[in-house]
């Protein structure tokens with residue numbers, strides 16, 4: 001029995017690593033008396049998995065985990081009990097029973113982000129629309145991906161254009177941040193981090209963005225069914 | 234912000250106590266002067282934190298040493314040090330209290346003050362800065378920190394901290410004057426030491442001539458604070474659960490305080506006397522609450538020598554029964570060298586047999602008698618053979634080098650014991666050898682500590698340490714036997730500070746100015762810088778570390794009464810040199826000098 005559960009990760013808690021999250025949930029299950037299933041073997045651990053971990057420092061309204069229960073618990077009760085123990089920044093918002101078909105990680109293939117940033121060059125909102133159309137006219141944008149292969153570091157060039165669903169400019173918010181909305185590939189079939197997008201934009205368009213001050217929030221995730229982008233079932 | 238492990242700084246963990254600053258009368262910032270994950274593993278912090286926060290009108294928040302990357306950022310952006318809970322500046326608190334667990338964290342204390350924008354010297358701080366206090370085991374020799382700390386708490390802190398806060402609260406409501414407050418608590422409370430109210434004079438040879446109060450009505454001897462009834466005292470029913478992995482990632486439950494073995498090198502064994510236990514009922518009640526409130530999967534039974542707990546079997550089996558369905562395990566941090574302890578361990582570690590650690594401390598029987606470590610080779614052989622039979626295969630042995638009267642032969646005993654353990658494994662019939670055998674012998678360099686029988690003993694020089702280390706290292710030629718050792722240079726600095734006097738405070742300050750911090754972390758320890766600091770000040774490190782002190786010398790910490798008398802420590806030192814042992818005082822009082830010792834009724 002699997003509860004597919006959506007949760008938030010906002011505020012300071014965006015700094016928790018994937019491992020921190022696993023530890024937090026492990027304890028919360030125990031504290032909240034959730035009838036979670038344990039793995040067999042020497043060192044039994046609770047059976048749950050978090051899909052598509054976020055980079056450190058990214059907020060999210062759309063984190064997902066699959067929780068395997070040993071016996072039935074009503075999803076409402078599950079959410080209520082968990083939320084009592086969880087910190088404010090991490091709260092479960094939705095949970096439903098699913099048949100286990102595919103893992104979360106293999107299902108999630110698009111993420112919708114809100115990206116907020118400051119720029120020394122763009123003042124007027126129109127300036128950005130202009131930059132964006134220039135960006136859209138580029139047929140290819142390569143970035144360098146670094147990977148560790150054993151002890152060696154390998155670099156490869158990657159065209160990120162196919163990894164971008166769409167980018168729209170939302171104007172300035174009340175804290176004077178420019179706001180972008182971006183749908184980016186995320187998961188096993190290709191992954192583009194919002195910060196990589198911003199680095200590439202900065203390089204191509206010279207927007208004078210303070211890259212240390214880019215605020216990113218994941219708003220939603222989607223699955224790709226034969227080329228169609230769909231809500232996660 | 235680009236820093237490593239940001240969850241060190243964010244707080245908001247489970248069981249954190251957030252209080253509205255406007256609704257409290259006194260704000261206490263508790264600081265463990267090391268990085269978050271080390272500090273959060275310290276039981277004392279959890280005790281004081283919950284103790285203070287239980288009071289509706291007082292609040293306690295946490296402060297740790299920012300790691301070097303965070304310090305860089307903070308200095309670059311001029312961000313003052315803040316407390317974790319409210320993120321308010323540390324300098325806006327009423328108290329800043331440090332726990333002193335290790336001498337090599339002292340430069341971090343200076344750094345924390347500086348990052349907080351608080352003047353480092355006590356004399357430069359007026360009423361508008363927090364009162365800076367310190368306690369913990371290293372406070373038994375407070376003098377090396379005397380210029381920086383306004384007030385020391387000597388002994389167990391649970392009762393005295395609240396008393397202090399209450400008096401401060403009263404003063405604050407009438408218009409707080411730092412000097413008046415300090416004079417009042419020094420004159421009226423036990424377990425308090427205000428260094429600025431005393432002065433010291435020196436002899437021509439550099440030793441201490443005299444110490445005297447600067448005003449009348451102050452005690453000449455500072456009595457330590459001790460809690461009599463451990464069941465009745467405050468014990469935390471909850472602990473903050475860090476998000477990040479910490480050094481000690483589990484519930485810590487204190488079974489008792491004190492220790493009766495009387496190992497002559499051990500400061501904790503002397504200053505926490507006499508032994509006082511919590512009852513099984515009380516511990517079970519606490520365990521239940523701690524598991525409920527934390528969700529931790531493991532309870533560690535932590536005390537100086539946990540296997541000594543008189544009801545250990547009953548306690549462990551009750552805990553295991555109670556928490557079996559909830560998959561909560563029990564662990565013992567220290568093991569005695571006997572099969573009884575291993576039996577218990579067998580019960581705890583039902584399936585997984587991780588490594589076993591023993592601490593013979595010295596390589597030869599002669600030397601173990603000198604340090605009064607009451608184990609012999611037969612104990613080790615029995616315990617290790619038993620462990621092998623039960624399926625363990627990795628053994629760690631802890632030793633010290635540089636112990637009083639030590640010869641090369643004693644040092645080589647380290648190698649011999651490690652090889653003996655190896656032979657015990659391989660002399661078993663092949664079909665009975667389980668697992669992948671390894672033995673690790675780890676040696677630390679002995680640091681003589683105040684209030685131990687070895688407080689008069691001169692430490693080995695760095696060269697002597699190295700030649701002893703080389704001796705062992707060169708003799709071990711077996712892949713299954715590993716030898717590790719601590720850096721003698723760190724132990725040398727530790728010895729200087731541990732038995733230092735007021736003049737050592739200048740060294741700490743200078744070393745900090747020159748960039749020393751996190752000295753307990755090998756990657757940050759700057760030995761050359763410490764040497765330069767001492768040289769500039771004309772201070773001779775060997776005067777503090779390597780010199781044998783005379784029984785008649787006025788020691789820098791003699792004005793503190795830790796319980797056991799100086800006379801007892803002298804007798805023990807004399808016996809040590811002769812290789813005579815002293816029995817465990819559970820078997821009958823050995824006359825350490827504690828007035829109305831709580832144990833007399835119990836064991837004698």
Ligand code: SF4
Nearest residue numbers: 507818822823825830
């Ligand atoms: S007074 Fe006697 S029984 Fe009490 S701690 Fe000292 S030696 Fe042990």
